[in-house]
Ligand code: C2E
């Protein structure tokens with residue numbers, strides 16, 4: 459019997475109490491016989507609506523064709539210490555598969571899962587860094603996934619190895635974010651570049667107002683912390699659209715594709731499947747970024763605080779920035795250039811520049827200790843520019859929505875032109 463794709467792996471400690479279905483000797487033999495292989499689950503850009511990469515997931519395919527999912531042998535490999543040999547062997551396998559994948563599309567990213575034990579010695583880090591530095595894999599194309607539980611309580615040596623990987627251009631994702639109890643602690647301590655929203659969390663989208671708000675807030679939190687956000691376990695179109703509308707940029711799940719054997723994955727990529735592409739979520743994020751910036755400058759000028767701390771001159775400079783430096787500006791002169799031909803988008807530049815000039819003079823006046831009565835008129839002028847910017851962002855948003863809603867289309871779902879990938 460072929461096992462169905464399972465969900466996330468329960469923690470190792472849960473598994474240690476359960477009699478393993480396979481023995482370590484079975485697993486060692488399987489590795490020696492080449493019965494272990496990677497399957498690839500496509501990752502989709504929710505902005506572009508196309509495949510941008512894949513997560514490599516290990517599979518044990520026996521000679522009789524039956525497949526054993528990782529939940530049945532990774533815990534055994536971890537408990538016995540065999541995992542480090544498995545990961546080392548599979549990193550070499552990944553490089554071989556990656557060469558084949560990049561021959562089809564050199565821009566695809568690949569992520570793979572590792573265990574905390576893989577970082578208890580220098581071996582894996584040294585090997586990955588030597589590959590990254592040799593240029594065998596382009597910078598930023600390789601990501602490793604670690605669960606927050608795996609890195610919970612990790613010592614300085616593990617932290618140093620993870621930092622070394624980041625310095626070598628390897629991305630680091632916190633897997634299954636939202637399942638543990640230490641997510642924020644691990645995020646603050648370890649050099650993650652990405653959070654992967656757990657499928658359990660994603661599945662709760664729409665089930666209650668509270669759960670829905672938690673997912674939306676997790677996306678916003680990732681954005682504010684400068685992390686990429688990947689949602690896993692997207693099983694239907696409604697969830698895909700909802701996540702997209704909140705500004706989540708990447709997703710994977712059965713609705714787009716199950717994990718596929720290498721050849722099937724390559725066929726899938728060659729067919730260039732398309733899902734709804736929609737950047738409205740990014741415009742929404744830009745509005746929130748701007749509102750947060752305005753609130754920050756208000757706190758600084760009138761309450762003398764920055765992000766809750768008493769402002770000193772150095773902290774205050776964070777708000778006396780050029781238009782290219784704030785989060786809205788980084789978007790405007792970066793990814794937002796996607797909209798460069800839109801008139802409302804073009805019109806944002808002027809008021810945004812004036813806004814920063816007023817912001818700089820406000821911060822300077824506050825630092826000189828000028829009385830509030832003098833600051834208020836400047837702040838009103840800043841607010842006028844702010845209202846203009848929000849209005850223009852909403853015009854940009856309305857234009858994007860209008861282009862989706864041609865009159866003959868009955869609903870936004872029709873309008874998104876979704877065509878399931880050909881079988
Ligand atoms: P993970 O890294 O969180 O992988 C996601 C799991 O969710 C995969 O299960 C995938 O098949 C499944 N999945 C993806 N989309 C959906 C969906 O829409 N609905 C549902 N219900 N499930 C979905 P898989 O492949 O069985 O892997 C389970 C776990 O095993 C992985 O969780 C990862 O923690 C571990 N694992 C897999 N491959 C490796 C590996 O090479 N090394 C290590 N150390 N662990 C691995």
Ligand code: MG
Pocket residue numbers: 513571603633
């Ligand atoms: Mg993973």
Ligand code: MG
Pocket residue numbers: 466633634654656657690
């Ligand atoms: Mg996961």
